[in-house]
Amino acid sequence: MHNRILKGALLGLALAGMSMSAQAHRGWLLPSTAMVEAKEPWVTLDGAISEGLFEFHHVPLRLDNLTITGPDGVTTKAEGAVLGKFRSTIDIRLPKDGTYRLAIVSNNVMGSYKLGGEVKRFRGVEGTPGAQVPAGATDVTTSTTHTRLETFVSANDMNDTALKPSGVGLEMVPVTNPSDLRAGEPITFRFQLDGKPLPNFPFSMVPGAVKYRGTLGELRFTTDAKGEAKFTVPDANMYWLSAKFPLETQKGPPAPGAKRYSYTATLDVLPQ
Structure with a gap:
C-alpha cells in the first residue's frame, strides 16, 4: 500500500483523486514564508502528502518537476531538492526582487x-x-488529468509578471498579489480553463492546523459571471486552495476519453 501511494505521489495521480473529506490525503507545497525581506533572500519549500494539512506524517511529494517562474517571467527548473521520509525540501535563492511562482504541473x-x-x-x-x-x-x-500545484513567494517587493497565466489547464489568476493576503481584507482571484474564464465556478480554501481545531473549517466560494471571486477569509493562517473541473458527480475512474483538471495552491494569509 505504501509503495502504491508513493508511486501515485511521484506521478501526481494522487492529486487528481483527492476529495475534501477530512480523511483525504492532500498534496501540498509549503513555503517558509510568502514574503522575504532580506539583502540576500532565500526561501525554504517543503512538499508532502498527508491527511492533516501541512503536517509531515505520511509520504513526501517529490519536487523533481518543480519549476520557478521569477519576477522577470523566466521559468527555470528547481535543483537540489532533498527527499526525506515524510517530506521533500529545497532551499531556493531569490536573486531578483519581486514575486515568484513555484509550481508542479503534470499531465497524467x-x-x-x-x-x-x-x-x-x-x-x-x-x-x-x-x-x-x-x-x-x-x-x-484513455483519460487524462491535468494537475497544477503551486505557491507564491515575493522577495523585498511584489509584481505580477510571474502571475500571468499559461493558458493551459485549470488556473487561478491572482488579481490580488498572493504575497499580500490579509484576514478580513478583500481578496480577488480569477479562474480560467485553457485561457477562458470560468463563470459560477466553485472552489474552496481550508486553513491549516486542523488538528488543533477539531473541524476542517472549509470555506467555499464561487466565481461571478466573469470568472472572478472577491471574498475575505476571517482568520490569518496558511490556506490550501482547491478546485477541480469538471465538478465531481460520482466516484470511481473517469470515463474513457475524459479530461479532468485539478488545481491546488498554498496561500499565506497574514493578520490585518
Whole structure:
C-alpha cells in the first residue's frame, strides 16, 4: 500500500483523486514564508502528502518537476531538492526582487487496451514510457488529468509578471498579489480553463492546523459571471486552495476519453 501511494505521489495521480473529506490525503507545497525581506533572500519549500494539512506524517511529494517562474517571467527548473521520509525540501535563492511562482504541473494518462487477446491497463505521465500504447494494440481507451500545484513567494517587493497565466489547464489568476493576503481584507482571484474564464465556478480554501481545531473549517466560494471571486477569509493562517473541473458527480475512474483538471495552491494569509 505504501509503495502504491508513493508511486501515485511521484506521478501526481494522487492529486487528481483527492476529495475534501477530512480523511483525504492532500498534496501540498509549503513555503517558509510568502514574503522575504532580506539583502540576500532565500526561501525554504517543503512538499508532502498527508491527511492533516501541512503536517509531515505520511509520504513526501517529490519536487523533481518543480519549476520557478521569477519576477522577470523566466521559468527555470528547481535543483537540489532533498527527499526525506515524510517530506521533500529545497532551499531556493531569490536573486531578483519581486514575486515568484513555484509550481508542479503534470499531465497524467490512464487507460486500457487489448493486445494478444489480453486486456492491459496503464497509467503514467504523458510522454513517458509508462503512458505509451504499443503498436498493434486495439480497443484503446484513455483519460487524462491535468494537475497544477503551486505557491507564491515575493522577495523585498511584489509584481505580477510571474502571475500571468499559461493558458493551459485549470488556473487561478491572482488579481490580488498572493504575497499580500490579509484576514478580513478583500481578496480577488480569477479562474480560467485553457485561457477562458470560468463563470459560477466553485472552489474552496481550508486553513491549516486542523488538528488543533477539531473541524476542517472549509470555506467555499464561487466565481461571478466573469470568472472572478472577491471574498475575505476571517482568520490569518496558511490556506490550501482547491478546485477541480469538471465538478465531481460520482466516484470511481473517469470515463474513457475524459479530461479532468485539478488545481491546488498554498496561500499565506497574514493578520490585518
